Amino acid sequence: MVNVFGVNFHERKFVKKALESFYGLGPQTSARIMAKYTIHPLARIGAIPHKTATALTAELSTMTIEMDARRIVQDNIKRLRDMGTYRGRRHAMGLPVRGQKTRTQTETAKKLNTLERGGTSSRI
Amino acid sequence: MASTNCWRCLARPSQRLLLAPASMTAASSNPTSAAFSTSTQLAARSTSGDTGMSRHIRTGKRLILGKKKRQGDKHKTPGPGERKAFRKRIQLSNDNALVVPGLAELTAQNVVDPGAVGQVVGIPVDVVDQLRTCEAFKSTQNWGLFRSPHMLIRKETVDMAQQLTDAVAKKETLRMVVTGDRGSGKSILGLQALATGFLNKWVVINIPEAQELTTAATEYSTVHNSDMFSQPVYIVKLMQAIHKANGPILSQCRVELDHMQLPISVTRNMSLAALINATKEPEFAWPVFQAFWKELLRPGRPPIMFALDGLAHIMRVSDYRSPAFELIHSHDLGLVRMFAEALGGKTPFPNGAAVLAVCSRGNAPILPSMDKALEQAAAIQAGAKAEEVPLRDAFYRKYDERVFEALRGVRVLDVRGVTKHEARSLMEYWAASGVLRLRVDEKNVSDRWTLAGGGVLAEMERVSLYDIRATV
Numbered sequence: 001m002v003n004v005f006g007v008n009f010h011e012r013k014f015v016k017k018a019l020e021s022f023y024g025l026g027p028q029t030s031a032r033i034m035a036k037y038t039i040h041p042l043a044r045i046g047a048i049p050h051k052t053a054t055a056l057t058a059e060l061s062t063m064t065i066e067m068d069a070r071r072i073v074q075d076n077i078k079r080l081r082d083m084g085t086y087r088g089r090r091h092a093m094g095l096p097v098r099g100q101k102t103r104t105q106t107e108t109a110k111k112l113n114t115l116e117r118g119g120t121s122s123r124i
Numbered sequence: 125m126a127s128t129n130c131w132r133c134l135a136r137p138s139q140r141l142l143l144a145p146a147s148m149t150a151a152s153s154n155p156t157s158a159a160f161s162t163s164t165q166l167a168a169r170s171t172s173g174d175t176g177m178s179r180h181i182r183t184g185k186r187l188i189l190g191k192k193k194r195q196g197d198k199h200k201t202p203g204p205g206e207r208k209a210f211r212k213r214i215q216l217s218n219d220n221a222l223v224v225p226g227l228a229e230l231t232a233q234n235v236v237d238p239g240a241v242g243q244v245v246g247i248p249v250d251v252v253d254q255l256r257t258c259e260a261f262k263s264t265q266n267w268g269l270f271r272s273p274h275m276l277i278r279k280e281t282v283d284m285a286q287q288l289t290d291a292v293a294k295k296e297t298l299r300m301v302v303t304g305d306r307g308s309g310k311s312i313l314g315l316q317a318l319a320t321g322f323l324n325k326w327v328v329i330n331i332p333e334a335q336e337l338t339t340a341a342t343e344y345s346t347v348h349n350s351d352m353f354s355q356p357v358y359i360v361k362l363m364q365a366i367h368k369a370n371g372p373i374l375s376q377c378r379v380e381l382d383h384m385q386l387p388i389s390v391t392r393n394m395s396l397a398a399l400i401n402a403t404k405e406p407e408f409a410w411p412v413f414q415a416f417w418k419e420l421l422r423p424g425r426p427p428i429m430f431a432l433d434g435l436a437h438i439m440r441v442s443d444y445r446s447p448a449f450e451l452i453h454s455h456d457l458g459l460v461r462m463f464a465e466a467l468g469g470k471t472p473f474p475n476g477a478a479v480l481a482v483c484s485r486g487n488a489p490i491l492p493s494m495d496k497a498l499e500q501a502a503a504i505q506a507g508a509k510a511e512e513v514p515l516r517d518a519f520y521r522k523y524d525e526r527v528f529e530a531l532r533g534v535r536v537l538d539v540r541g542v543t544k545h546e547a548r549s550l551m552e553y554w555a556a557s558g559v560l561r562l563r564v565d566e567k568n569v570s571d572r573w574t575l576a577g578g579g580v581l582a583e584m585e586r587v588s589l590y591d592i593r594a595t596v
Contacts, residue, residue: 012204035445038353040340047343 005060011046024069070118151165188470222558233324235285242555247273257369259332260315262572290319292427299479304539306485314482321429334434340443354458356406367401435481436488439527464530495526497531543580
């Protein structure tokens with residue numbers, strides 16, 4: 001098991017996958033981080049030196065990911081609701097926000113449009 | 125309207141009538157039963173003690189709804205890496221194949237003998253081991269169909285081996301690119317060149333698949349105080365292969381330079397074999413390999429054969445990215461640059477060397493720069509004057525200057541199909557091994573040779589070895 005940013009990963013896990021498991025860190029950023037530390041795209045997390053794993057932790061701790069990234073999204077939704085806007089209300093109700101029909105097919109909206117968007121629990 | 129027939133046993137009401145005429149009155153006098161169901165009728169009859177009625181017991185499978193009990197998986201799934209190992213395995217002998225007696229062995233003499241053209245020769249056992257170590261055999265080649273590895277000496281083989289040995293004897297550098305159609309035997313020619321190198325006791329360094337270096341599938345790291353990148357894990361593997369394949373030659377050479385900057389201690393009385401085997405640490409691999417290369421280039425060392433398969437892959441921008449997130453050109457990777465400089469004639473080889481680059485057609489990116497550079501090199505080799513050399517396309521901007529530089533002044537060996545004489549001896553060998561069940565005569569050889577597009581070897585194998593039913 002290799003510890004990166006407080007999370008233990010299995011040695012066989014791709015570094016790319018491990019990085020992208022953090023909220024707010026996608027393919028673009030993970031590719032850049034890996035290039036910065038000269039980790040090739042198919043590297044497993046067990047193959048990178050211990051030094052690099054520590055450097056990755058340091059790099060991730062400077063970034064807006066996990067709870068910080070969630071809080072930004074949630075604050076934006078909260079602001080809309082507090083102002084009493086239509087979008088804020090639709091978020092609170094878990095309904096589509098941008099004028100889509102609600103007769104059918106609102107599963108994505110039900111799943112995503114909540115005040116606590118992105119969940120409250122962190123991996124860290 | 126539901127049928128009154130029993131759908132399982134195909135008994136008809138008329139037959140029932142014949143069997144039990146008395147039952148009809150009972151059935152017709154039962155007005156409560158629905159017309160579309162016979163089950164209540166049947167039940168009524170059984171309770172009324174009407175035994176004369178033939179009853180149909182429904183046997184066999186019943187539909188069971190709900191979850192099926194899962195059977196435990198009896199097959200063991202392959203472990204990690206097992207499938208790939210199976211896919212990449214190299215099988216060099218087959219006990220089911222017949223022994224072919226009376227074939228000569230490959231020697232340093234007959235590989236350069238024009239009289240040996242068209243012979244099938246066996247590869248000596250120790251050379252087989254060396255070739256296997258430097259991964260010259262490929263899993264796509266049909267070695268596994270025969271008792272022991274044999275190969276055909278063709279005209280190109282002798283031609284190439286002669287050029288190699290002549291250049292090395294004169295302590296010159298031969299820089300050669302092997303091109304040709306798909307399946308024409310370029311990789312086998314590369315293998316024959318490596319075998320020549322081993323037989324002549326040269327130091328042979330082989331990069332079996334160039335794409336392993338540039339498709340971003342192996343570790344890379346920056347090199348301190350340089351714009352290059354090293355590929356430490358691959359280099360450790362390569363150093364071990366060099367040590368294993370060339371051990372006896374390298375152990376006769378002593379270290380002559382001081383390598384103060386190396387992270388490992390290297391003394392003067394150390395042999396080169398010990399130097400290259402000194403480290404398995406990926407961190408130290410590149411400096412140690414550079415030191416080894418520097419030592420090899422000192423005067424008085426054995427000649428070098430540096431070969432690579434899949435040239436096109438190192439003539440393009442690689443899939444690696446630099447820390448600044450820019451794509452890295454393949455020639456900025458340490459090992460690739462080493463090869464490109466040797467191929468381009470920038471590295472001086474005081475002891476003579478052969479730098480051989482084999483192209484591949486099945487798996488190669490399309491590179492206008494490389495095509496043009498090889499076209500120009502072939503024209504110069506054919507004795508074209510300066511103004512006859514094909515020019516670059518004036519309207520194409522993406523020519524890569526580094527490719528032209530790496531291929532400047534190379535010799536081009538164009539491999540085509542074998543002659544009918546060579547095809548015949550090869551087919552005789554196949555027939556003697558028991559793989560080809562066919563009388564080898566003028567007509568059949570000509571037949572296969574033509575089917576194979578004029579003796580293209582892979583196609584000949586396809587029409588002769590794979591489709592056995594058609595030949596019986």
